């Protein structure tokens with residue numbers, strides 16, 4: 001069905017159903033007679049516009065069932081335009097419905113010209129809003145990288161600045177945070193973009209093979225070396241060489257890599273010739289290199305060479321707003337890929353996505369969404385489809401007062417810290433007067449913090 005022309009009519013009177021169907025014949029009509037049928041039809045077809053009779057069974061003389069149906073519809077599909085239809089002496093319930101989020105109301109008896117006009121305007125507005133949301137969505141794409149959070153926008157600005165340079169870059173971040181994607185983004189924005197991008201994962205190749213994989217070998221270098229073979233570094237000539245999981249590079253190979261980085265020269269296994277190579281190097285790891293250095297598992301001199309510029313990629317759970325932004329974009333991508341109708345997250349599923357800690361970061365999000373798109377046959381992806389049950393302390397409240405209070409407390413604590421607990425400086429940083437700062441400290445019960453700190457000064 002063409003969802004742009006789909007109209008759900010929720011009406012319990014069979015005579016009126018017939019009349020409406022007849023007078024609204026330019027739309028594809030779905031009929032429902034009660035709340036359960038309406039919600040089922042909504043989940044299945046996701047119409048853009050709904051007309052909803054407020055007097056529904058079991059008590060058609062009362063608007064309570066109609067208002068409850070409206071509430072459920074708007075929870076499931078907040079962008080749907082609902083036009084409530086009431087008896088001609090029931091203006092107060094109609095206004096109550098609009099206050100709850102209905103798009104408009106219409107009083108019986110039905111004048112099909114007027115109703116047609118209201119419905120047509122609702123469809124137009126719905127389409128405009130839909131296009132606007134799509135535009136907003138597009139603005140957050142930077143190639144394949146989706147980022148809206150301040151944390152990732154800082155990372156992206158850094159990527160833009162360092163990409164055109166020759167600097168060696170070290171990308172640090174948990175597994176699945178997008179290190180390889182960022183390495184490719186740096187390459188794509190560099191003057192080397194038209195040359196090869198070659199990646200080697202140190203953790204995925206057995207130690208005995210890694211050296212020949214990186215540096216290549218001459219014929220006869222070892223049993224089985226029947227032809228001269230170039231290493232991956234040589235294949236990256238003119239382009240970018242990405243060494244993933246550098247923390248897993250065996251210590252014996254670290255010296256050879258260091259020489260290559262310092263002199264940009266390699267020697268194939270079993271060879272004597274020094275081969276100059278022009279590559280830019282980007283490395284990545286999820287491991288704490290400083291700890292490895294302390295345990296003598298990683299060379300400090302190599303670390304300093306690799307980290308001319310290092311970029312910390314924050315885990316997904318710390319990126320404000322990115323989970324839903326990436327989730328929505330991936331959902332759209334997978335629906336297109338599977339050639340299924342566009343799907344959306346049910347509100348409780350969106351909340352569950354935000355609350356989950358994502359230990360596997362974006363890769364885990366990708367896997368859960370791929371699975372949900374394939375297995376769910378509804379328009380709405382539910383929490384069950386996502387297989388997310390665990391609630392974590394990462395739960396982000398939605399209540400604006402709670403969110404504002406938390407933001408105020410965090411800003412005050414940071415400003416106090418930056419200013420060494422100097423009240424004038426803290427007020428200046430926060431852009432408030434001293435008396436306002438004192439009342440904020442009182443409001444959030446933070447006076448002890450400042451007394452305690454002042455005692456220590």
Ligand SMILES: Nc1ncnc2c1ncn2[C@@H]1O[C@H](COP(=O)(O)OP(=O)(O)OP(=O)(O)O)[C@@H](O)[C@H]1O
Pocket residue numbers: 144145146147173174175176177178179180181182244286326362363366
């Ligand atoms: N910001 C993002 N927007 C969209 N997709 C992303 C983003 N970050 C990562 N991805 C996707 O998530 C997946 C994992 O990313 P990637 O392989 O770059 O992570 P990684 O940190 O290198 O992982 P690992 O440490 O396990 O190698 C990829 O499919 C990548 O395209």
